[in-house]
Amino acid sequence: MKNKLLAKRYAKALISNLDESEYEDVLNDIKLLFQIFKVNVNLIDTIDSTIYPLKKRIALSSLITENLNKSKIWKNLFTLLVNKKRFFIIFELFTEIEYFILDEQNKVKVNLKIAHKQSKDTLQEISKTIKNIIQKEIILNIQISPEIIGGFVAKTQTLAIDGSVKNNLVKLMNITKI
Amino acid sequence: MKIQPDEISSILKTKINDFKFEIDVSETGKVVQVGDGIARIYGLDNVMAGEMISFPSGVIGMALNLEEDNIGCIIFGETHKIQEGDIAKRTEKILQVPVGDKMLGRVVNALGHPIDGKGDIEADENFAVERKALGIIQRQPVIEPLQTGLKSIDSMIPIGRGQRELIIGDRQTGKTAIAIDTIINQKGSDVNCVYVAIGQKKSSVAKIVKTLEEHDAMEYTTIVAATASESASLQYIAPYTGCSIGEYFRDKGEHSLIIYDDLSKHAVAYRELSLLLRRPPGREAYPGDVFYLHSRLLERASKLNDDLGGGSLTALPIIETQADDITAYIPTNVISITDGQIYLGSRLFNSGIRPAINAGLSVSRVGGNAQIKAMKSVVGKLRLNLAQYNELKAFAKFGSDLDKTTQDQLRRGERLVEILKQDQYSPLPVAKQIFIIFMANEGFLDEVEIENVLKVEEELFNTLDTEYKEFMESMVKDKINDEMKEAMREICKKVMKKF
Ligand SMILES: Nc1ncnc2c1ncn2[C@@H]1O[C@H](COP(=O)(O)OP(=O)(O)OP(=O)(O)O)[C@@H](O)[C@H]1O
Ligand SMILES: [Mg+2]
Numbered sequence: 001m002k003n004k005l006l007a008k009r010y011a012k013a014l015i016s017n018l019d020e021s022e023y024e025d026v027l028n029d030i031k032l033l034f035q036i037f038k039v040n041v042n043l044i045d046t047i048d049s050t051i052y053p054l055k056k057r058i059a060l061s062s063l064i065t066e067n068l069n070k071s072k073i074w075k076n077l078f079t080l081l082v083n084k085k086r087f088f089i090i091f092e093l094f095t096e097i098e099y100f101i102l103d104e105q106n107k108v109k110v111n112l113k114i115a116h117k118q119s120k121d122t123l124q125e126i127s128k129t130i131k132n133i134i135q136k137e138i139i140l141n142i143q144i145s146p147e148i149i150g151g152f153v154a155k156t157q158t159l160a161i162d163g164s165v166k167n168n169l170v171k172l173m174n175i176t177k178i
Numbered sequence: 179m180k181i182q183p184d185e186i187s188s189i190l191k192t193k194i195n196d197f198k199f200e201i202d203v204s205e206t207g208k209v210v211q212v213g214d215g216i217a218r219i220y221g222l223d224n225v226m227a228g229e230m231i232s233f234p235s236g237v238i239g240m241a242l243n244l245e246e247d248n249i250g251c252i253i254f255g256e257t258h259k260i261q262e263g264d265i266a267k268r269t270e271k272i273l274q275v276p277v278g279d280k281m282l283g284r285v286v287n288a289l290g291h292p293i294d295g296k297g298d299i300e301a302d303e304n305f306a307v308e309r310k311a312l313g314i315i316q317r318q319p320v321i322e323p324l325q326t327g328l329k330s331i332d333s334m335i336p337i338g339r340g341q342r343e344l345i346i347g348d349r350q351t352g353k354t355a356i357a358i359d360t361i362i363n364q365k366g367s368d369v370n371c372v373y374v375a376i377g378q379k380k381s382s383v384a385k386i387v388k389t390l391e392e393h394d395a396m397e398y399t400t401i402v403a404a405t406a407s408e409s410a411s412l413q414y415i416a417p418y419t420g421c422s423i424g425e426y427f428r429d430k431g432e433h434s435l436i437i438y439d440d441l442s443k444h445a446v447a448y449r450e451l452s453l454l455l456r457r458p459p460g461r462e463a464y465p466g467d468v469f470y471l472h473s474r475l476l477e478r479a480s481k482l483n484d485d486l487g488g489g490s491l492t493a494l495p496i497i498e499t500q501a502d503d504i505t506a507y508i509p510t511n512v513i514s515i516t517d518g519q520i521y522l523g524s525r526l527f528n529s530g531i532r533p534a535i536n537a538g539l540s541v542s543r544v545g546g547n548a549q550i551k552a553m554k555s556v557v558g559k560l561r562l563n564l565a566q567y568n569e570l571k572a573f574a575k576f577g578s579d580l581d582k583t584t585q586d587q588l589r590r591g592e593r594l595v596e597i598l599k600q601d602q603y604s605p606l607p608v609a610k611q612i613f614i615i616f617m618a619n620e621g622f623l624d625e626v627e628i629e630n631v632l633k634v635e636e637e638l639f640n641t642l643d644t645e646y647k648e649f650m651e652s653m654v655k656d657k658i659n660d661e662m663k664e665a666m667r668e669i670c671k672k673v674m675k676k677f
Binding site: 002004005008009129133155157158159160161162163167168176 | 200201208210223267
């Protein structure tokens with residue numbers, strides 16, 4: 001969790017140096033970078049490891065950024081992170097940057113839990129409900145989890161919307177206690 | 179009361195019928211760090227200072243520090259039920275406590291929940307714990323006396339309703355005793371009492387409850403207990419809770435008295451929280467706002483103007499000093515906030531002068547206006563006489579040849595000290611207080627042996643109780659005029675004849 005706080009600070013700094021027109025490019029870069037680091041699990045450890053000389057590690061991190069849209073920005077950011085021995089927060093950092101950019105564009109990522117597979121129409125209905133509550137455009141990430149019994153649970157970074165059968169059953173149980 | 183089975187099922191039915199499927203929306207954050215009664219939460223960007231925060235295990239907390247990217251939150255309850263990564267939810271409510279007439283006779287914790295095993299409390303209302311002190315327009319100067327039933331206080335350091343009078347002294351000098359006697363003395367009057375125990379032993383609180391019950395004083399008293407075993411956050415919030423409970427009566431136009439026992443421990447609890455919240459420490463490691471901690475609490479004691487019903491909340495905060503040092507940080511702070519102090523000396527206490535009130539150092543800045551006229555007219559030079567006595571006493575130790583006036587002064591002083599002694603749990607009605615002080619001031623006791631002074635007092639009270647009931651009632655109504663003084667002298671002479 002501490003990483004998250006750190007990441008937020010770096011992300012804020014980065015965003016304040018970006019122009020609105022650059023947002024899309026950065027978002028696409030992040031998608032790519034996510035993949036790179038996910039596939040090469042050891043990469044982060046290697047870059048953060050003090051066993052190797054600093055120069056080599058910076059060179060390695062710069063190498064990753066070469067073919068990106070905003071390679072200069074990323075190169076500088078990575079160099080800073082390596083110097084500060086903070087490269088390990090990279091995943092959190094990506095999430096935070098993404099969140100900030102989406103927020104600027106009045107969008108938000110939503111993790112949606114539903115009990116079982118639903119038809120397109122129902123999903124549409126649910127996303128409409130959520131949209132009405134959040135008042136932002138939403139990007140859904142759907143997850144099936146039967147333990148909520150029915151209905152849905154939607155979560156963003158800062159909001160929890162619980163319209164599940166489970167939650168309502170719990171409430172019913174509480175009010176019928178005498 | 180027994181509930182019939184069909185009644186239960188009908189209640190259940192309506193409850194189930196009224197139940198609506200709902201979608202809950204709440205702002206959430208994540209617990210970053212937890213421990214020592216403190217949680218740091220990431221997220222919850224819109225949280226208000228002082229807002230309640232709920233955790234999954236049902237524990238609640240209160241947001242105290244709002245920082246750039248996290249909030250610091252104190253936890254009321256078991257910290258170990260909260261884990262790193264837990265979701266914390268905003269409640270959009272400021273911490274509230276139940277208040278009302280049903281609180282009387284009960285022992286509650288710092289959140290206003292009953293802990294005396296007498297069942298739930300049906301509160302009339304809920305009040306925010308941190309309420310703003312009233313403005314200047316809403317108040318008026320204190321005008322009515324709050325009788326403590328203690329001779330030395332009601333005569334020399336009178337307290338008015340709506341006043342804040344500090345009780346200060348070392349440990350075991352009878353601070354709590356004064357507070358408890360004052361509560362007991364409110365029996366039959368229209369004053370409701372709240373006793374807030376902060377950081378005390380559970381056994382001490384139990385003893386106080388028992389004492390009050392024995393004197394039928396629990397009927398009009400609420401005890402708010404945050405004992406030493408409870409978390410610093412509960413100890414921190416307890417006085418504010420008690421104050422809200424007392425304010426309910428004040429706002430209704432009634433009178434209430436609140437005792438904070440004691441604010442030194444309260445300050446220590448707040449210091450603990452502040453250090454854990456990483457607020458910068460200042461003098462004696464207390465945070466910078468420790469003055470505000472007590473000033474905002476004590477400012478809530480007030481006498482309302484007549485348009486608002488004329489209710490009052492009198493506060494008797496208690497401060498414990500170390501080695502009689504009233505110049506330490508917290509004592510000086512609270513002395514400057516309050517309208518006077520009752521200073522208890524450990525030397526006096528140990529030499530048998532109980533209550534161990536040091537008349538020289540004790541003052542009441544506003545209570546004089548509220549002192550009943552009858553008392554005012556007899557007290558006269560009591561304070562001065564005592565002060566002179568204390569000075570002469572020091573000299574008398576050296577010299578052997580003392581002139582007659584000095585000897586008389588010493589004699590008088592000794593008697594005065596003697597009659598101001600008073601046992602615990604025996605508060606006196608004001609008429610009796612007036613009488614015995616009058617008797618000593620007029621010199622009736624000068625020829626009585628010191629050991630017999632208490633016997634004379636006893637005899638006087640007996641005579642008054644049996645023969646002069648009506649006279650006593652008329653005595654306290656207004657100033658004591660010369661005619662009455664003459665009548666009092668006659669009674670004194672009558673009593674003295676028996677010795
Ligand atoms: N007027 C009195 N006459 C006789 N004994 C008294 C009197 N007042 C207090 N005592 C006794 O003195 C002791 C200490 O009193 P008390 O507990 O009120 O002091 P305290 O200052 O509140 O102590 P603490 O620092 O422990 O809170 C008690 O045993 C009490 O019974
Ligand atoms: Mg005490």
